[in-house]
Amino acid sequence: MATNRTFTMIKPDAVGNNYIGGILKMINDAGFKIIAMKYMQLTKESAGGFYAVHNARPFYGELVEYMSSGAIVAVILEKENAVAEFRKLIGATDPTKADEGTIRKIYAKSIAANAVHGSDSDENAQIEGDFYFSKLERF
Numbered sequence: 001m002a003t004n005r006t007f008t009m010i011k012p013d014a015v016g017n018n019y020i021g022g023i024l025k026m027i028n029d030a031g032f033k034i035i036a037m038k039y040m041q042l043t044k045e046s047a048g049g050f051y052a053v054h055n056a057r058p059f060y061g062e063l064v065e066y067m068s069s070g071a072i073v074a075v076i077l078e079k080e081n082a083v084a085e086f087r088k089l090i091g092a093t094d095p096t097k098a099d100e101g102t103i104r105k106i107y108a109k110s111i112a113a114n115a116v117h118g119s120d121s122d123e124n125a126q127i128e129g130d131f132y133f134s135k136l137e138r139f
C-alpha cells in the first residue's frame with residue numbers, strides 16, 4: 001500500500017557546504033510538505049543505532065564515523081507515494097550513477113558523502129521518523 005510519508009536526513013557534507021536551503025527548496029518544489037524537522041549532530045551511538053540495519057556491511061564503521069562527524073537535518077516528509085517519489089527525487093545512492101536533476105547528482109560528492117538519506121520502504125520510513133521525533137514534534 002502506498003504511504004504518504006517518508007524520512008530524510010541532509011548529511012554532514014551537504015550541511016557543511018551550505019546546501020540545506022537548496023535541498024529543502026528542491027524538496028518543497030517537488031510537492032513534499034515538511035511534517036517534522038530537526039537540526040542536530042548525531043553521536044556515534046545514535047548514528048550506529050540509526051544505521052544498525054547495515055551493521056554487517058564493510059562500510060558500516062565509515063558510515064557511522066561520517067554520519068556523526070557534523071550536523072545533520074532530520075525531516076519527515078509527506079506526499080502521495082512519498083517513499084518512491086522521494087527516491088526518484090534524490091537519485092541513486094552513488095551520485096555518479098544518479099540521474100541529471102536529482103538532489104544527489106547536483107549536491108553529492110561520493111557514495112559515502114551522498115548529501116541525503118531517503119527511506120527505502122514504508123516500514124523503514126516509520127521506524128526512522130520515530131527514531132527522531134515524538135508525536136508533539138509533528139505538524
Ligand code: CMP
Binds near residue numbers: 054063
Ligand atoms: P543512505 O541512503 O543513507 O543509506 C545507507 C548509506 O550507506 C548510503 O546512503 C551511503 O551513504 C552509505 N553507503 C552505501 N554503500 C557504501 C559504500 N560502498 N561505501 C561507503 N558508504 C556506503
